[in-house]
Amino acid sequence: MSGTTPLLRFNSLSDAAPPKVVPGTYFIQTWGCQMNEEDSEQIGLYLQNAGFSLSPSLAEAHIVLLNTCSVRKKPEDKAFSMLGELALLPRGERIVGICGCMAQIRAQEIHRRAPQVDFVVGTAHISEIPLLVNEALERRRFETRLDLPERKGAVVTDLPQRHVGRSAKLKAFVPIQYGCDRFCTFCIVPSTRGRERSRATVDIIDEVRSLVDAGTREVTLLGQTVNSYGKNMAEGRVAFSDLLWKLSEIDGLERLRFTSPYPSDFKKDLIETIRDCPKVMEHVHLPLQSGDDEVLRAMKRQYSMAQFDEIVLQLRQACPQIAITTDIIVGFPGETDELFENTMSAMRRLRFDGAFMFAYSERPGTRATDMEQVPFQVKKDRLNALISMQTAITCEVNASMVGGVYEVLVEGPSPKRKTLMQGYTREFKMMHFSGTPDLAGKLVKVKAAASHLWGLSGELSL
Numbered sequence: 240m241s242g243t244t245p246l247l248r249f250n251s252l253s254d255a256a257p258p259k260v261v262p263g264t265y266f267i268q269t270w271g272c273q274m275n276e277e278d279s280e281q282i283g284l285y286l287q288n289a290g291f292s293l294s295p296s297l298a299e300a301h302i303v304l305l306n307t308c309s310v311r312k313k314p315e316d317k318a319f320s321m322l323g324e325l326a327l328l329p330r331g332e333r334i335v336g337i338c339g340c341m342a343q344i345r346a347q348e349i350h351r352r353a354p355q356v357d358f359v360v361g362t363a364h365i366s367e368i369p370l371l372v373n374e375a376l377e378r379r380r381f382e383t384r385l386d387l388p389e390r391k392g393a394v395v396t397d398l399p400q401r402h403v404g405r406s407a408k409l410k411a412f413v414p415i416q417y418g419c420d421r422f423c424t425f426c427i428v429p430s431t432r433g434r435e436r437s438r439a440t441v442d443i444i445d446e447v448r449s450l451v452d453a454g455t456r457e458v459t460l461l462g463q464t465v466n467s468y469g470k471n472m473a474e475g476r477v478a479f480s481d482l483l484w485k486l487s488e489i490d491g492l493e494r495l496r497f498t499s500p501y502p503s504d505f506k507k508d509l510i511e512t513i514r515d516c517p518k519v520m521e522h523v524h525l526p527l528q529s530g531d532d533e534v535l536r537a538m539k540r541q542y543s544m545a546q547f548d549e550i551v552l553q554l555r556q557a558c559p560q561i562a563i564t565t566d567i568i569v570g571f572p573g574e575t576d577e578l579f580e581n582t583m584s585a586m587r588r589l590r591f592d593g594a595f596m597f598a599y600s601e602r603p604g605t606r607a608t609d610m611e612q613v614p615f616q617v618k619k620d621r622l623n624a625l626i627s628m629q630t631a632i633t634c635e636v637n638a639s640m641v642g643g644v645y646e647v648l649v650e651g652p653s654p655k656r657k658t659l660m661q662g663y664t665r666e667f668k669m670m671h672f673s674g675t676p677d678l679a680g681k682l683v684k685v686k687a688a689a690s691h692l693w694g695l696s697g698e699l700s701l
Contacts, residue, residue: 260331265291265372266300270317271308273498274461275339277412279306282338282365284402289369297325302334302372307341309427311600315341322353330355334375338365340431344604346383358382362432366400387433398436403446407454409650409680415443415482416462421501423528424539424606425568425599428463437468440477440485448489456680457494457648458486464501466509479504480512487518493682494648494665495519499526499566503542505550514557521558522667525550526566530585531578534571537610544585551589562592562666569625570599570618572610579621586629592636592666594629598622630692637668637690644686644700645670651679659696669694 265286269279282304283293294300305321308314318341325335336358337349343361350356357375360368364384371382388397399417418433419426447458460482462468469477479497486495495518500509502525513519525547529535532543554561567586569579586594598618601608645664653659653671660674664685671694672685684700 260301260333261294261299262301262332263291264294264300265302265304266294266297267304267306268297268321269306270314271306271310271339273412273459274414274463275306275308277414277461278339278362278365280405280412281402282306282368284404285366285369286372288402288404289372291369291372298328301332302336304336304338304368307337307339309340309344309431309602311597312602313600315345319352322349322356326353326355332376334372336360336368336371336375338362338368340427343385343387343431344427346385350381356381359385361385361387363387363399366402388436389434398438401446403449405450405453409455409648410457410459411450411455412459412461413443413446413450414438414461416465416468419463420467421464421541422539424537424610425528425571425602427602427605430604432463435464435467435470437462437470437472437477439472439474440482443482444485444489447486447492451489451491454680456492457496458492460486460495460497462497463499464504465497466500466504466506478508480506480508483509483512483516483519487516492518496522496667498524500524502526502540502547502550507553510550510553510557513554513561520665520667521561522564522665523554523561524564524566527585527589528566528568529571529574529578530567530582531574534574534578534582537573538568538571538607544581548589560666562668563589564593564667565589565591565595567594567596567625568599569596569621570613572599572607572612574599574613574621583625583628586625586632590632590636591629592668593633596622596625596629634690634692637692637695640666640668640695641687641690644684645695645697647672647683647685649674649678649681649683652676664695671696672698674699 267279267282269275297303305318307318335356337356338360340362342359346359349359358371361384367384416435416437418435419428420435422429466479468479468482483495527547528538528540530544551563647662647664647670649660649662653661659671660678661669661671664670670685685697686700687695687697689696
C-alpha cells in the first residue's frame with residue numbers, strides 16, 4: 240500500500256533560537272500507507288474534540304506525535320532519526336508520543352533509545368491519545384497502550400473506536416476492515432494490527448453517507464486484504480462486491496476506489512462489479528510481490544503465477560480500459576538470479592500501469608528473517624533493473640492513452656503550475672489541463688494531448 244507524508248527537515252533548528260512552543264497545539268508526522276494517513280486523521284479529530292488545535296510546525300507544537308510504519312526498515316529509521324532531532328530541541332512542556340505499527344512492536348526499544356518519549360500507543364488505541372496527553376501534562380511518566388483485540392468465537396465485535404465527525408473534503412479514506420489473517424512470511428502486519436476484523440455494513444454506509452453530505456465525492460475503501468471483507472460479522476457473511484453496490488446507491492457519491500485486494504480473493508463477482516457499477520473506478524492495485532512460484536510459496540502467498548495471470552486476463556477482458564498497478568519485492572530470501580528473471584519476465588508480460596518496487600527488508604518477528612538472506616548489493620542491482628524496466632513500460636502505457644478523452648475529478652490548481660488544474664482519471668492517472676479554479680470538485684472530460692511517467696496532460700473536451 241502507498242502515500243507517505245514528506246519527512247520534515249530540521250537542518251537549522253539546533254543553530255537557531257528555540258521557537259516558542261504554543262500550549263494546546265499538536266503536530267503529527269506520518270509515514271506509511273493510506274491506513275496510517277487515515278489513522279492520523281482520526282488522531283487529529285480526537286485531539287481537536289479534546290480542545291487541541293493543529294500547529295503550523297513541529298517546532299512550535301506543544302504535542303508532537305509520530306505515526307510510524309513497520310512494513311519496511313526505512314520508515315522505522317526515519318522515525319528514530321526524527322526522535323534524535325527532537326532530542327536536540329528544548330524539552331520544556333512539550334509532550335512526545337509514538338503511535339502506529341512501530342510503536343506496537345518496539346515500545347521498549349523506543350523508551351530505551353528515546354527517553355524523552357512520554358507514551359507509546361499501538362494501532363488499536365488511538366482514541367485514547369487525548370487521555371494519555373492529559374496524563375502526561377499532569378505527570379511525566381512513561382505510558383503504553385499496546386494490547387491488540389482478540390478474535391473470540393465465530394463473530395467479531397472488538398473493533399477500533401472511530402470518530403466520524405470529519406471535516407469536508409473532496410476525497411476521503413474509509414477503513415472497512417482491520418488486521419490480516421494471511422501471515423505472509425515477510426509481513427509484520429498481523430503482529431501490528433491483529434487478526435482480520437470487518438466493520439458492520441451499516442456503520443460503513445453511515446460514515447460514507449455522512450462524508451458525502453459534507454462534500455466528499457470520492458471514497459477509497461481501506462483494508463489489508465480489502466476484498467476479503469465480510470467474514471465473521473454478526474450480520475452474517477457480506478460479499479465485498481455487495482458492499483460496493485450498496486455504497487454506490489448513496490446519492491452524491493461519484494467515485495469508489497479500494498485498496499489493497501488480495502489476489503486469491505479476487506472473484507468473478509468483484510470483476511463483474513468493476514465492469515457494471517458506474518461508481519466503481521477502472522483501477523485495481525493488485526499486489527503480486529514476486530513473479531516466481533517458488534518465491535511466492537516461500538512468501539506464503541496463496542496463489543500461483545498462473546492464477547494471477549488469469550485474474551489479470553479476466554479484468555482486462557471485462558474492462559479493456561482498466562489500469563492495473565502492483566507491489567513487487569526483490570531480493571526475497573532464497574531468490575536466485577534465475578528466480579528474479581522470472582519476475583522480470585512476468586512484469587514484461589503483464590505490463591502493469593505502475594508498480595511500487597522495494598528491496599526486501601528484514602522485519603524482526605517474521606519468518607523470512609530466519610531465511611537465507613540475499614546480499615544487499617544484489618538486492619540493490621535487481622531493484623534498479625526492475626525500476627528501469629517498469630519505468631519504460633509505464634511511459635509506454637501512458638503514451639498509448641494520448642488522444643483519448645477521460646473523466647477527471649478536478650482537485651484544484653497544480654501545486655507546481657498554478658495556471659493548470661489537476662485531478663485523477665477513473666484509471667487513476669494524474670491529469671493536468673488548462674482550466675479555471677471554479678472547476679474544483681467537478682467531473683470534467685479532458686482529452687489527453689501528452690504523456691509522461693507520472694500521468695497525462697491535456698485540454699478540456701466539450
